[in-house]
Amino acid sequence: MNQHGRFGPTRPITLKILRYKPGFIDPPRYDTFQVQADPLMTVLDALEEIKATADSTLLYRHSCHHASCGTCGMKVNGREQLACVARLVDEGTDEVVVEPLGSAPLVADLVVDMTPFALHMAPSGMALVRDSEFMPEAERPAGVERYTRYEDCIECNICLSACPVANTNPGFIGPAGLAAAYRALVTGERPAAEVFAYVDHDDGVWRCHSAMECSAVCPSDVQPGHKIMALRRELVAYKVKRFFKRG
Amino acid sequence: MAVPIQQKSTGARALQAWFNPLKRSAGFLAFVLMRVTGIGLVIYLLLHMVVIGNLLRGPEGWDALVATMKSPAVLVLDVILIAGILIHMLNGIRVTIIGLGFGTSSHKGIFWTLMAVAALLLAYSGWLVFTK
Ligand code: HEM
Ligand code: SF4
Numbered sequence: 001m002n003q004h005g006r007f008g009p010t011r012p013i014t015l016k017i018l019r020y021k022p023g024f025i026d027p028p029r030y031d032t033f034q035v036q037a038d039p040l041m042t043v044l045d046a047l048e049e050i051k052a053t054a055d056s057t058l059l060y061r062h063s064c065h066h067a068s069c070g071t072c073g074m075k076v077n078g079r080e081q082l083a084c085v086a087r088l089v090d091e092g093t094d095e096v097v098v099e100p101l102g103s104a105p106l107v108a109d110l111v112v113d114m115t116p117f118a119l120h121m122a123p124s125g126m127a128l129v130r131d132s133e134f135m136p137e138a139e140r141p142a143g144v145e146r147y148t149r150y151e152d153c154i155e156c157n158i159c160l161s162a163c164p165v166a167n168t169n170p171g172f173i174g175p176a177g178l179a180a181a182y183r184a185l186v187t188g189e190r191p192a193a194e195v196f197a198y199v200d201h202d203d204g205v206w207r208c209h210s211a212m213e214c215s216a217v218c219p220s221d222v223q224p225g226h227k228i229m230a231l232r233r234e235l236v237a238y239k240v241k242r243f244f245k246r247g
Numbered sequence: 248m249a250v251p252i253q254q255k256s257t258g259a260r261a262l263q264a265w266f267n268p269l270k271r272s273a274g275f276l277a278f279v280l281m282r283v284t285g286i287g288l289v290i291y292l293l294l295h296m297v298v299i300g301n302l303l304r305g306p307e308g309w310d311a312l313v314a315t316m317k318s319p320a321v322l323v324l325d326v327i328l329i330a331g332i333l334i335h336m337l338n339g340i341r342v343t344i345i346g347l348g349f350g351t352s353s354h355k356g357i358f359w360t361l362m363a364v365a366a367l368l369l370a371y372s373g374w375l376v377f378t379k
Contacts, residue, residue: 018251019249020251027249027250027254028250028251028254029249077270078269078270079271099249099251100251100253102251102252102253104253105253106251106253106254162271164264164265164275167252167260167263167264168261168264209281210274210277210278210341210342210345210354211274211277212272212274212275212345212354213271213272213274213275216271216272216274225351226351226352229345229346229351231348232346232347233348233349236347236348
């Protein structure tokens, strides 16, 4: 039955949530819960409502609620999104399937282990801080229309989940780490030789098969797929130059 | 029963991660097509060598085989083979350009353009296969 909620008319939506608790809910199963969704209700809102009113054992990760911490990445109707900004009604389905990210070890329910992601990311040497946009130093120099900020990466692990290669190759550095490496290269944060040593191997920049799905799902517009390709271009140019210097 | 991808066997994981373009965008579809056609072409190549092996059986065996090859059912298979070659070859051009860091921002446009070329060439080849 449709009712009126705080932000407009509501409609009943069933959430079909993957449940898994080693030793308890094992093998995994789907549980369904119904919520009255107003036009602004997000998947995270719904999970919090379910946890508060229906099943306090439901596990999921979240922090900031506004797409800047990168904690609540999950699959919503089969596509990776941040639960905090994925609106239920935007899915356009009466049932919304919520599942954990792929590519990362499953811990319980919607929680995955972020350790492998962090380990792949760390050697990029990218500073994991985001500077304020309001400092005078951040003013755009004349002639620069727009910055593409590689700091945009919120380390949500969404790109790895959407990557067909990372799902079967746990050793693959993955889109986020390679994008970070490209940033370290172009900003001069790290010497080229060091960056290339990190990415120039089978599980690095060459493992990518250009499905570009990472760029399609990245919630922070990092365009990691594009960065991987740009990194390859730089690496090829570097190798060609080195070859001729040697000769 | 729900089986998260992490708990699937290697084969089932590959099936889901490599061959399911549902909910994905154009680049992923290109990846799936590349893999399917690549594997298909390898299988074709092996079959082709087995079939060519019939030459060893002398003219009679070969003539009978050629007659089978001209049946409409096999001609349909020929058209599927041509489709696979066209998709794989043209997509290979996309992978090479994009993979060297050029035209990345228009990768979807490049894909659809090349697939349109594949469709045109396929239509022409299909016509040739069935009329000439
Ligand atoms: C006609 C000219 C061809 C071109 C331009 C071409 C190009 C390519 C390229 C660029 C890739 C790499 C794709 C990627 O990185 O994801 C590739 C993969 C592959 N090719 Fe070809 N290829 C051609 C013919 C063939 C033939 C005749 C066969 C089989 C006998 C074949 C079998 C494969 C296979 C199995 C893969 C791996 C697919 C994958 O990893 O998804 N290719 N091809
Ligand atoms: S590159 Fe994008 S999708 Fe990948 S971890 Fe960073 S913010 Fe998330």
